[in-house]
Amino acid sequence: xxxxxxxxxxxxxxxxxxxxxxxxxxxxxxxxxxxxxxxxxxxxxxxxxxxxxxxxxxxxxxxxxxxxxxxxxxxxxxxxxxxxxxxxxxxxxxxxxxxxxxxxxxxxxxxxxxxxxxxxxxxxxxxxxxxxxxxxxxxxxxxxxxxxxxxxxxxxxxxxxxxxxxxxxxxxxxxxxxxxxxxxxxxxxxxxxxxxxxxxxxxxxxxxxxxxxxxxxxxxxxxxxxxxxxxxxxxxxxxxxxxxxxxxxxxxxxxxxxxxxxxxxxxxxxxxxxxxxxxxxxxxxxxxxxxxxxxxxxxxxxxxxxxxxxxxxxxxxxxxxxxxxxxxxxxxxxxxxxxxxxxxxxxxxxxxxxxxxxxxxxxxxxxxxxxxxxxxxxxxxxxxxxxxxxxxxxxxxxxxxxxxxxxxxxxxxxxxxxxxxxxxxxxxxxxxxxxxxxxxxxxxxxxxxxxxxxxxxxxxxxxxxxxxxxxxxxxxxxxxxxxxxxxxxxxxxxxxxxxxxxxxxxxxxxxxxxxxxxxxxxxxxxxxxxxxxxxxxxxxxxxxxxxxxxxxxxxxxxxxxxxxxxxxxxxxxxxxxxxxxxxxxxxxxxxxxxxxxxxxxxxxxxxxxxxxxxxxxxxxxxxxxxxxxxxxxxxxxxxxxxxxxxxxxxxxxxxxxxxxxxxxxxxxxxxxxxxxx
Amino acid sequence: xxxxxxxxxxxxxxxxxxxxxxxxxxxxxxxxxxxxxxxxxxxxxxxxxxxxxxxxxxxxxxxxxxxxxxxxxxxxxxxxxxxxxxxxxxxxxxxxxxxxxxxxxxxxxxxxxxxxxxxxxxxxxxxxxxxxxx
Numbered sequence: 001x002x003x004x005x006x007x008x009x010x011x012x013x014x015x016x017x018x019x020x021x022x023x024x025x026x027x028x029x030x031x032x033x034x035x036x037x038x039x040x041x042x043x044x045x046x047x048x049x050x051x052x053x054x055x056x057x058x059x060x061x062x063x064x065x066x067x068x069x070x071x072x073x074x075x076x077x078x079x080x081x082x083x084x085x086x087x088x089x090x091x092x093x094x095x096x097x098x099x100x101x102x103x104x105x106x107x108x109x110x111x112x113x114x115x116x117x118x119x120x121x122x123x124x125x126x127x128x129x130x131x132x133x134x135x136x137x138x139x140x141x142x143x144x145x146x147x148x149x150x151x152x153x154x155x156x157x158x159x160x161x162x163x164x165x166x167x168x169x170x171x172x173x174x175x176x177x178x179x180x181x182x183x184x185x186x187x188x189x190x191x192x193x194x195x196x197x198x199x200x201x202x203x204x205x206x207x208x209x210x211x212x213x214x215x216x217x218x219x220x221x222x223x224x225x226x227x228x229x230x231x232x233x234x235x236x237x238x239x240x241x242x243x244x245x246x247x248x249x250x251x252x253x254x255x256x257x258x259x260x261x262x263x264x265x266x267x268x269x270x271x272x273x274x275x276x277x278x279x280x281x282x283x284x285x286x287x288x289x290x291x292x293x294x295x296x297x298x299x300x301x302x303x304x305x306x307x308x309x310x311x312x313x314x315x316x317x318x319x320x321x322x323x324x325x326x327x328x329x330x331x332x333x334x335x336x337x338x339x340x341x342x343x344x345x346x347x348x349x350x351x352x353x354x355x356x357x358x359x360x361x362x363x364x365x366x367x368x369x370x371x372x373x374x375x376x377x378x379x380x381x382x383x384x385x386x387x388x389x390x391x392x393x394x395x396x397x398x399x400x401x402x403x404x405x406x407x408x409x410x411x412x413x414x415x416x417x418x419x420x421x422x423x424x425x426x427x428x429x430x431x432x433x434x435x436x437x438x439x440x441x442x443x444x445x446x447x448x449x450x451x452x453x454x455x456x457x458x459x460x461x462x463x464x465x466x467x468x469x470x471x472x473x474x475x476x477x478x479x480x481x482x483x484x485x486x487x488x489x490x491x492x493x494x495x496x497x498x499x500x501x502x503x504x505x506x507x508x509x510x511x512x513x514x515x516x517x518x519x520x521x522x523x524x525x526x527x528x529x530x531x532x533x534x535x536x537x538x539x540x541x542x543x544x545x546x547x548x549x550x551x552x553x554x555x556x557x558x559x560x561x562x563x564x565x566x567x568x569x570x571x572x573x574x575x576x577x578x579x580x581x582x583x584x585x586x587x588x589x590x591x592x593x594x595x596x597x598x599x600x601x602x603x604x605x606x607x608x609x610x611x612x613x614x615x616x617x618x619x620x621x622x623x624x625x626x627x628x629x630x631x632x633x634x635x636x637x638x639x640x641x642x643x644x645x646x647x648x649x650x651x652x653x654x655x656x657x658x659x660x661x662x663x664x665x666x667x668x669x670x671x672x673x674x675x676x677x
Numbered sequence: 678x679x680x681x682x683x684x685x686x687x688x689x690x691x692x693x694x695x696x697x698x699x700x701x702x703x704x705x706x707x708x709x710x711x712x713x714x715x716x717x718x719x720x721x722x723x724x725x726x727x728x729x730x731x732x733x734x735x736x737x738x739x740x741x742x743x744x745x746x747x748x749x750x751x752x753x754x755x756x757x758x759x760x761x762x763x764x765x766x767x768x769x770x771x772x773x774x775x776x777x778x779x780x781x782x783x784x785x786x787x788x789x790x791x792x793x794x795x796x797x798x799x800x801x802x803x804x805x806x807x808x809x810x811x
Contacts, residue, residue: 234771343683355688359695366699371710380709383732387706392698522769524747592773612769615746622746624769 002067005055006146012048012099013140015041016133023126027194038125039110045132046103053100056093056145060086065156068147069093075158076585077555082159085169089159091293091308092145094172099135101173102128102180109184109209117205123191124184131183138311154585158555161582161594167227175220175247179285181213182250186282189275190323193330198275200265206278207261208649214254215645221247222638233595233610235520235626237634240389245368246288249361253281256357259350259407266412267347268337273354275334279323284365286316291368342414349407356400363392398450401509404502405458408465423464430460451513455506462499469496493647500644507637514630522612526620535567535627537604542566546574548619557581561611561621565600573600577611577623606631708732708783713760716786732783733762733792739777744770751797755782762786766794773799 019041026034056069060083065071073090074083088094106128110121139145162168185206192202224244225237238244257277263270290312340347366373367384374382409423434456438449466485469492473484489496517536525531525545532542546562559579565572575598582590598609608626615622709731711719716733720726735755741763742753751766751774764782774780774797784794 340680340684342680343687345680348680348684348687351684352687352691355691359691363695363699363702367702370703370707374707381711382703382707383710384703384707388702391702391706392695395698396695522749524749592775610769612749613744613746620747622749622769 002055002059002064002146002148005052005059006144008048008051008055009096009136009140009144009146012045012052012103013133013136015044015048016129016136019045019129020126020133023122023124023129027122027126027191035122035125038122038129041129042103042106042110042125045129046100046107049096049100049103049132049136052096052146053087056096057084057087063156065153066149066151067145068149069145071149071153071156073156073159075156075555075590078156078159079164079554081166081169082164085163085172086159088172088176089163092139092143092147094176095135095139095143095308096145097173098176098180099132099139101176102132102135102183105181105184106132106187109187113205117201119195119197120188120191120202120205123194124187127187127190128183131187134311134315138308142307142311158582158584158590161556161580161591162231164582165227165231167223167231171220171223171227173220174216174223178213178215178217178220179247179250179288181209181216182254182282182285184209185213185278189278190326193275193326196330196333198271198330198333200268203261203264203274210254210257210261210278211645211649214251214258215642215649217247217251217254218638218641218645221251222635222641226635229631230597230599233597235518235608235610235624235628236515237631240364240367240386242368243288243292245364245389246284246291249284249288249365250281252357252361252364253277253284256354256361257281259357260354263347263350269340269347270351271334271336272331275327279327283316283320283323284361286312286319290316344410344415344420346407346410346412346415349403349410353400353403353407356396356403360393360396360400363396364389367392394447397509398447398454401451401454401458401505404505405454405461408499408502409461423461426464427457427460431457445516448513448516451509455510458502458506462503465499466496489647493650497644497647497649500647501641502644504637504639504641504644507633507640511630511633511637514633515628517629518626520624520626522622522624524615524620524622531623531625533625533627535605536629539567540569541607541625541627542569543575543609543623543625545621545623548614548621552587555582555584557583557587559611559614561623563598563609563623565607575600575607575609577609579611579613601632603632605629710734710781712757713755713762714757716762717760720786726786727788728785730783730785730795732781734779734781735762736779737775737777742776755780755792762790762792764792764794764797766797768796770797771799775799 019038022034022041023038025031026036026038059067059070060074063070063074063076069090069092070086073093074086078086082089086093088097106125109124109128113121113124188202188206188209192198221244224247228234228239229237254277257274260270260274260277264274290309293308293312340351342348367388371381371383374380405427409420409427411419431453435449435453438452443449443452466488469488470481470484473479473488474481477484477487479487519533519536521531521533523531523543525543527545527547530542530544532540535541542565544564544566546564548559548561550557550559552558557580559581561577563575563577565575577598578596579593580596581593584590595610595612598611600607606628608628610624610626612622612624614620709719709729711731711733713733713735716726716731733755735757738754738756738761742751744751749767749769751768751770752763753766754761754763756762764784766782766784778799781798782792782794783796783798784792786792
């Protein structure tokens with residue numbers, strides 16, 4: 001099987017090169033046969049890579065440890081569930097997974113793109129094939145998943161216990177899907193630059209793909225946060241680790257694009273900016289891959305340092321130079337069709353939103369690279385950690401949150417004073433009211449107060465938008481309020497789906513701000529002894545150590561502690577936390593021991609218990625008890641975000657017939673509403 | 678003043694505050710990342726490096742780790758091959774912390790020559806991969 005896999009990798013490599021060459025040539029020479037060939041190459045590439053993936057999975061399931069990859073990441077006693085995820089548990093397999101998903105997206109782009117954008121497709125095929133061929137070349141020349149050991153070990157080394165978690169089965173593929181799918185908008189951008197067809201047509205072709213990758217990136221980030229929270233046991237979900245930052249960077253840039261693209265659609269402005277954002281987002285995704293795989297920057301996530309990093313660095317530099325050159329030569333074609341008319345306009349507020357997003361992205365990039373930069377310039381390595389990222393990004397994030405509310409309230413082109421008064425009266429009152437309530441409730445943390453009251457403001461703006469839209473429908477068509485709301489949402493999916501995403505952003509910010517009230521204690525307890533902790537929700541929580549049990553499971557030896565939890569003296573549940581020592585089939589220990597966290601999740605607080613260890617093998621145990629406020633809202637907010645994103649993405653129902661881009665009927669909600677009154 | 682100029686002013690304001698926040702953030706929270714030899718050099722040249730929050734990247738000296746579970750105190754030595762520092766850390770070490778692993782110790786070097794750590798990160802270059810058996 002491994003021979004077949006190896007051969008299909010070579011086949012995919014050659015087909016990828018062929019697709020790249022015929023795509024470019026077919027586009028330049030306008031030759032239909034070559035264009036057709038490039039299209040077919042994309043499909044063939046996908047076919048060959050699927051054969052490679054299937055071969056690798058078969059080898060994994062057959063425990064063919066003569067393959068270095070299978071021996072390194074699996075073992076006979078690994079649960080079946082994790083045999084699947086072994087495909088992307090290691091460097092080499094994840095490269096194969098990456099290339100395969102890219103070829104799938106590339107094929108879908110060929111199939112799903114509407115005929116009126118056909119001119120872009122040869123170049124799209126060329127770019128996607130070239131990128132896939134690069135990934136395959138890394139496998140063939142530096143990290144071949146089908147490499148043989150030359151002998152057959154009795155058993156494999158097994159999978160790192162921290163990857164043996166359901167979150168880890170879904171987090172990498174989701175994040176990869178996000179990363180990889182950015183290649184499609186990038187390919188369309190390059191195609192638009194090459195064909196010089198830079199009107200808003202390519203935006204239409206590219207918008208849904210951007211949204212798809214934004215959505216996958218969001219899901220990947222959220223599952224990653226969840227995994228860090230339940231598996232790593234340090235009590236939080238975001239640590240500003242370089243690898244987390246690398247995934248956040250393209251997300252920020254894509255978010256900026258999803259907003260600024262509206263200005264180009266409606267007003268024909270920001271063409272250069274939008275193209276730059278797409279190119280930048282893709283380059284950042286390759287940069288993220290480089291960071292993750294090169295070991296240049298110390299991170300808990302890094303794969304083993306290897307030559308693979310140099311491949312990516314070379315590719316990154318080459319791609320950056322090529323796209324920048326192409327971009328610069330096309331700048332004269334990217335003139336804006338309109339100018340900014342007023343500071344108090346939707347355009348201006350979107351521009352500020354973009355500046356803030358890019359500002360955040362820049363500071364995150366700077367902080368991530370600072371150790372390298374300071375060493376190169378000053379000769380001393382200076383590191384910045386979470387305090388830096390929080391200090392910079394909390395104010396910027398709060399400003400951005402405020403813009404989430406302000407932007408949609410301001411009319412396009414130029415807002416009038418009565419218009420502003422009408423739009424802002426209710427939301428500003430709600431904001432003040434929220435602030436007053438929180439002050440009366442005794443909250444004194446400045447950051448949280450600002451975050452919560454801005455959150456109240458934004459929520460009020462969204463409720464107001466929904467209420468006005470529903471009322472207008474109710475008056476005009478006599479629909480009952482509930483029906484009017486549903487119709488409103490399904491007729492204007494992009495806009496109202498977007499508002500739902502904004503609701504999610506508010507929930508997430510509120511949840512992040514809640515972490516300011518985290519409390520924590522460590523205690524060494526004998527069975528029967530109790531530790532107490534004052535919760536930020538006003539209750540007193542007490543934790544009673546019930547005892548230790550030790551037993552063997554399939555591939556691990558477990559030491560478990562049970563803890564009774566009381567709130568104000570009343571028992572509310574029992575938590576279980578474990579230390580696991582993973583073992584191989586001969587019950588020899590593999591890897592370092594890992595911790596299983598006990599979590600009791602609630603709307604107000606999460607109770608988070610970690611067993612740190614036993615004192616000299618007795619039942620006396622060391623625990624860390626943490627009370628994390630509002631964490632549930634991160635996961636709920638994430639769900640709302642995904643739902644909102646899916647509503648926007650759902651086919652049909654977007655633009656009503658007869659209203660092409662930039663038609664006056666779409667010229668902004670406030671204007672439209674005045675007319676309806 | 679045209680809308681474009683006003684916008685430019687707003688943009689300068691945003692870019693300026695991002696720049697200011699970053700500069701002050703690095704000034705206030707940036708930490709030296711040194712090897713034990715570099716730390717020894719700096720301390721002998723400039724005593725203000727005592728009691729300064731910094732990070733030291735080194736390897737744990739095998740056989741020097743002692744864990745006292747009851748008081749949650751971890752003692753070990755770190756070295757880069759030439760200079761050796763004892764470290765005292767109160768708290769829970771990460772799962773990946775073992776003998777001879779590479780660590781990043783965050784803390785302060787005191788006049789008694791001991792680094793009092795506030796955080797210990799086990800920098801396991803092969804986090805996702807099993808350590809090859811010797």
